[in-house]
Amino acid sequence: MKVFYNGKIITMNKEVATAAAMAVDNGKIIELFNAKPEMPAEYIDLQGKWVLPGFIDTHTHSISGGLYSMGVNLEHCNTLAELFERLTEGNLMGEMLIAWHLDETELREKRFPTAAELDKLFPDIAVLIRRVDGHSCVINKCAAQQITAIQPLKSDFNGTFRARENDQIVNWFHSSLDEEHILKSYDNAARHAIKYGHTTIHTMVGDGYNSLEHYSLLMANMDRFPIEFIPYAQCFNIDAALEAGATRLGGCILADGSFGSHTAGLFEPYTDQPENYGMLYHDDAHWEKIIRRAHANDLQVAVHCIGDRAISQILKYYEKVQQENPKDLRHMLIHNELTSDKMIRRMGENNIVAAMQPMFDRLWAGKDGLYEIVLGKERTRRTTRLRSLRDAGVIIGGGSDWYVTEMDALAGIDAAVRLHNPQERLTPYEAVELYTSHAAWLSHDEKRLGQLVKDYQADFVVLEESPLVSDDIAEIKIIDVYKNGEILNVM
Ligand SMILES: [Zn+2]
Ligand SMILES: [Zn+2]
Structure with missing residues (x-):
């Protein structure tokens, strides 16, 4: 049994609203308290910080985000020259190079790079560049040849792919992963x-x-x-x-x-x-x-x-x-x-x-x-x-x-x-x-x-400030994250 005490616990349950302490056993909340309770348990001081239920993101593409964060980030790229530099310095994944977050409207040239430009830098590596919204992409010839060997692409591969072809291309890259x-x-x-x-x-x-x-x-x-x-x-x-x-x-x-x-x-x-x-x-x-x-x-x-x-x-x-x-x-x-x-x-x-x-x-x-x-x-x-x-x-x-x-x-x-x-x-x-x-x-x-109430999973986040009153919610510091009452390392 663990008792988390000296916290400002926002339960997100309208009937309970707030608490100062909670007892956790087997990964679940077994009781909430308004003051530090006395019981045989391991005591963890929340140091007066704010506690909320662990956040839930209801829409992610983990495979893409997880994969691309190992690749090249093109966020806030200003010119094509800078884009090419980031690509050449990027990490390869086997025989592939994947870049994401391109917003071509932010480039001075206001256009996507062409396949010909990419071929010069990457003749033997399959390159994929995804637009920031994920709904358009460009590839090089090396990628196009491998993709069309499976299913032909209708558009000229020197251009930008959208809609179904965009998906066909992205799926080829994903399905090539081990x-x-x-x-x-x-x-x-x-x-x-x-x-x-x-x-x-x-x-x-x-x-x-x-x-x-x-x-x-x-x-x-x-x-x-x-x-x-x-x-x-x-x-x-x-x-x-x-x-x-x-x-x-x-x-x-x-x-x-x-x-x-x-x-x-x-x-x-x-x-x-x-x-x-x-x-x-x-x-x-x-x-x-x-x-x-x-x-x-x-x-x-x-x-x-x-x-x-x-x-x-x-x-x-x-x-x-x-x-x-x-x-x-x-x-x-x-x-x-x-x-x-x-x-x-x-x-x-x-x-x-x-x-x-x-x-x-x-x-x-x-x-x-x-x-x-x-x-x-x-x-x-x-x-x-x-x-x-x-x-x-x-x-x-x-x-x-x-x-x-x-x-x-x-x-x-x-x-x-x-x-x-x-x-x-x-x-x-x-x-x-x-x-x-x-x-x-x-x-x-x-x-x-x-929610942080009895019988719920003890999943919670400890915050420096309360998002309910903060002027700058986005900048609130995350101190600790707990899943089933066990601390996870915040990296
Ligand atoms: Zn989505
Ligand atoms: Zn979507």
């Missing part, structure tokens, strides 16, 4: 998660099409990781998902692309491309079949949808299956960015949940930012509508979409409190819920995770 690199990527992801105070992260496993990829490898190795991964069978193969024992299907299975790549599906055209309405990656029949069958088999469904046209395509079938055969499956809209009042109302009425990324707003929804350029001002105000969704009864989980943004819950909480549109902002307490109690709801773990 087990050691795959597990190392998850180790990296876990380390990263702990650094930012997470004890649980949702992770997307599968190629987004037909393959579950290394789902069973991850499941077989769950015990080796210091944090808990909540896996999503990220593919359309329902038989494979059921066979693997999955309880949820999807993740970033794509209804559309992204705003930055002009592939998010819109009802009105892009402001900067008046002929372009974006894309729907699949037709209605495809989604109806998948959602219907998954629902019948008690699988929770999660789909990536960004634009209003894509969200409404998925919402239509969630609504249909829920109305025909109501179940507590909590079908999920991932990203759920551009919405109308009516769509939000329908989500609330049909127990639809959302996994959203407040950092998208911080990065891209500001004045003259990406969203205003591609969507215009009026539509930008209808993105990341946390307040409206919450008021309509939609449970929202916060997440990073890591590798897309940093897996940093405090930064996400900060962004949710200070969204660009004041009407959609949350209170600090509500924003913390996104990464604790409400996040737990998304995976049906609300009776086990996300």
